[in-house]
Amino acid sequence: MRIGVVTFPGTLDDRDALRAVRLAGGEPVALWHGEDDLQDVDAIVLPGGFSYGDYLRAGAISRFAPVMDKVVDAAQGGMPVLGICNGFQVLCETHLLPGAMIKNAHRSFICRDQPLRVENVRTAWTADYQQDQVIRVPLKNQDGQYVADERTLDELEGEGRVVFRYAAGATHGPAGFESNPNGSRHDIAGVTNAAGNVVGLMPHPEHAVEAGFGPDEPGAGTRTGTDGLSMFTSVLRSLVA
């Protein structure tokens, strides 16, 4: 299975995403923002970083990159698409996912190992998790506060489209942000579209795919650190099914 990872100018985590695909058993395919060619991939990852410098708004200019028309068409046709961090912001700007991200409520960049509760295991990207499993993956962002109007939030909650929610147990953070790291509405860390093929989240599963390099568990030493890998094995399994 061929999983494409799009590189925009200013993307940082494309190499890690390509590596995560390989470690999960897929064939990683590098895609370029300036080409409208998806190279026959079966799924697409929009990785983290600061695409186009995040000038104007995070993800705002990337949304109009040549490759994005094809990504939007493919997503609407049912292809699995995952947006991580800046990729999530791009998916919100294209309106493939509802809501938007604004600056963290405490106004600081935050970087820490973040516990997340997996609340929807029916998406193409989360089928290999257990319902309500708590995973721990790195989080690092400046504009990570998820916002949407009340009607949209009610719709997301009612339809079970909150995929990841911030959970307690982080080792550090600004006062008042011990569990929710940025002030996101309803502690939302990731959401999906109605069909379940498009998923976006702010934390970074692609940085927690290899034993010994993942987050620590406070008081319990280093964990295996591979909690993020299941996102990539999930999509490979969903493509075979």
Added chain:
Amino acid sequence: MPRVVVHVMPKPEILDPQGKAVAAALPRLGFEGISSVRQGKRFELEVEGEVTDEVLASLREAATTLLSNPVIEDVIALEVEDSAAEGQA
């Protein structure tokens, strides 16, 4: 050359972390009596030729598609200025 100025503000119901940071800094510098601050954006678009209704409609579309995100921001105003006249003043 005429200039169209576009003003974009965060929606009233959206928390504005930047505005809050500015509001907190003002009293520290001795500027009292300001109860809140909201921070928006101002875009100055230099237009080639005359700003017809058609041009203005297209700029309005640009303002709502690229310059602002309707989920979190409102386009408050598009103002047409004559930058040449401004230069002579």
